[in-house]
Amino acid sequence: MNNTIFITGASSGIGREVSKNFLQNGWNVVATARRLNLLKSIKLNKKEIIIKGGKIIPLKLDVTNKNILNKKITEYIKKNGVPDIIFLNAGTNFTNDKTISSSENTRKLFEVNFFGVLNCVDIFLPYLKRKKKQTQLIIMSSVAGYRGLPYSGAYCSSKAALINYAESIVNQSALHNIKVRVVNPGFIKTPLTDKNEFNMPLIITSDKAGKILYKKFLYSTKFEINLPNIFCIFMKFLRILPYSIYFKLTKLTLKKL
Numbered sequence: 259m260n261n262t263i264f265i266t267g268a269s270s271g272i273g274r275e276v277s278k279n280f281l282q283n284g285w286n287v288v289a290t291a292r293r294l295n296l297l298k299s300i301k302l303n304k305k306e307i308i309i310k311g312g313k314i315i316p317l318k319l320d321v322t323n324k325n326i327l328n329k330k331i332t333e334y335i336k337k338n339g340v341p342d343i344i345f346l347n348a349g350t351n352f353t354n355d356k357t358i359s360s361s362e363n364t365r366k367l368f369e370v371n372f373f374g375v376l377n378c379v380d381i382f383l384p385y386l387k388r389k390k391k392q393t394q395l396i397i398m399s400s401v402a403g404y405r406g407l408p409y410s411g412a413y414c415s416s417k418a419a420l421i422n423y424a425e426s427i428v429n430q431s432a433l434h435n436i437k438v439r440v441v442n443p444g445f446i447k448t449p450l451t452d453k454n455e456f457n458m459p460l461i462i463t464s465d466k467a468g469k470i471l472y473k474k475f476l477y478s479t480k481f482e483i484n485l486p487n488i489f490c491i492f493m494k495f496l497r498i499l500p501y502s503i504y505f506k507l508t509k510l511t512l513k514k515l
């Protein structure tokens with residue numbers, strides 16, 4: 259029987275490319291997002307289907323709607339069993355908002371980026387605890403969650419919350435044979451970053467990101483997955499700078515953004 263990966267935010271960008279890579283390698287992919295038409299367009303050609311045998315299961319899901327999420331995920335699990343990998347990737351950002359984020363906007367972003375992940379974890383958790391085989395629970399965060407960046411109060415804090423949450427639950431989850439991991443990318447070219455008007459250093463294509471993530475999900479066991487590596491090392495370096503230096507640097511970038 260083919261292994262299965264469940265992915266949120268699979269209709270575009272990183273989630274779509276990860277879906278394609280798993281599908282091309284014979285996995286069943288439960289591809290979820292709000293735009294069902296885009297999920298249905300993730301396809302293999304006939305030859306690939308015969309050789310690999312994986313299939314795509316598109317599910318229209320909004321991660322902020324817990325009732326529907328619960329209904330559809332439970333239905334899926336009862337019929338097909340628990341997936342081997344759960345990749346909670348759905349996320350969003352506001353376009354070039356130069357104001358200090360209001361509580362309303364920040365709450366809206368948290369509903370998708372942070373609580374959207376927790377909604378899924380809540381629903382999967384009882385099934386994962388009963389499953390004998392290990393499951394990977396992979397949370398999409400960002401290097402933007404390492405430290406507060408200019409003009410990104412809502413986005414950075416939602417991603418920082420996810421990193422902290424993942425760090426907090428990793429050992430408890432391991433007791434139930436659930437392997438919690440976090441993905442912290444730098445810049446990847448997707449519809450999300452296409453909205454940015456500033457220069458994005460060392461940006462890579464979503465196609466490349468999909469290939470890297472496929473390999474890291476299957477062949478690395480590290481808690482944190484970074485891509486592209488060099489940019490992420492630079493961001494890790496910023497994380498250890500004292501405030502006195504860090505704020506001087508971010509003040510400089512403020513003028514460029």
Ligand SMILES: NC(=O)c1ccc[n+]([C@@H]2O[C@H](COP(=O)([O-])OP(=O)(O)OC[C@H]3O[C@@H](n4cnc5c(N)ncnc54)[C@H](OP(=O)(O)O)[C@@H]3O)[C@@H](O)[C@H]2O)c1
Binds near residue numbers: 398444451
């Ligand atoms: N691109 C980067 O440089 C970068 C860097 C670090 C982290 N990330 C993170 O990577 C993840 C994917 O982003 P991306 O760059 O690939 O952007 P993207 O192409 O805009 O993809 C975002 C995905 O999330 C889905 N989504 C948004 N709101 C949703 C909701 N309420 N319910 C269900 N699905 C929802 C979208 O699907 P629908 O609109 O069809 O629902 C879409 O499939 C995000 O969490 C983002 O923060 C991206």
